[in-house]
Amino acid sequence: MASRATSSDQPMKPLHQTADHASHPLRIRLRLWRNRLLASPGFRNAIARTPLLRAIANRKANDLFRLTGGFIFSQVLLAGVRLGLYETLAPGPLSSGQLAARLGLDEGRMKILLRANADLGLLMEASPDLWLLDDAGVILASDRGLAGMIRHHEMLYRDLTDPDQMLRTRETDTELRRYWSYVREARPDSLGADEVADYSVLMRESQAMMASCILASHDFARVRVLLDVGGGEGAFLAAAAAAHPSLEIRLFDLPAVTDRARDHLDSLGFGQRTQVHGGDFTRDRIPDDADCVTLVRVLCDHDDARVAAILANLHRSLRPGTRLIVAEAMNGRAEGARLASAYFGIYFLAMGSGRCRSDAEIAALLWAAGFAGVKTVATPNPLIATLVTAVR
């Protein structure tokens, strides 16, 4: 393998030897002064001896360690999901011996996994060697979508084995890019059933939190016909239809996905209220009888040029006055929005398409496509989604 410069090849340059910063604004000069202090071991030792400052420093050290050990922590989660640890503990507490027997592990190894889970806040040891779910463990046991997302990280982590190399080159053959088959195809409408099945199941199973965020943030009571473009198997539409019994629903997606959507919506008893249309949302005519159109976790998958094509096609197809709602994780100031942005920034890099945009960037794309009245709508959880609404 070609040799590459790594941090250990480069002597660390003390911060105080960097260029003259006198021309920077005061805010930046203050931050640089603070950074120089922090980089000094003597200053850090002084902080460690000062009780209040020590608590702040320890919290920051813990945060940094969370990042340093992040891969291990997420493998603890993966092991728990794969072994069925959280579902096994859902009905009630068990001892390490009982868990080891049920999950087929040696008891000593089981204890290591249980201790790590308890240390990370997924389980609790209610009394000596009696284990039960902590809050996060309850969510893992009950949310199939979350478990599905954790399992699909196996691919992402293989793609990210060499992250600096991924940043240097534009990798076109990642596992994630193969998984999200529509991003690699010039004609995604020709994808077959096998090529869309895995991501469609993952999207359906992981829709619950997204749907409740959207339904809590926009009033669908006055919507007569709701069209979900790139609607997958119809999980969002099913949630909207269940909440609003007189709502007519329409779904547009790739032909191989709409076959699945039809079956799914029929199986839930929504067949009478549903119309499903297959095609390519960048070029095929989109039905125009809806008064509200949603794009849920769709734009983030695509680079700006393809987003412009999707929005231009929607603008051409929809009737004036139709409301458009873009719902996805967006970059923003809230902690959840920043977490989502850091996560998806790297995720979409590995996928080779798309990016996590801010509401302002999405608004600019909507204005450029000719939409009017563009507004940001906060949701209860910016980690999951923010909405940007507009009018055709």
Ligand SMILES: C[S@@+](CC[C@H](N)C(=O)[O-])C[C@H]1O[C@@H](n2cnc3c(N)ncnc32)[C@H](O)[C@@H]1O
């Ligand atoms: C990330 S998934 C989101 C699915 C759903 N909206 C959700 O939130 O669960 C993106 C969806 O866009 C669809 N899609 C991708 N490219 C498309 C295209 N060119 N035309 C129509 N649908 C497309 C995919 O099949 C997939 O269902």
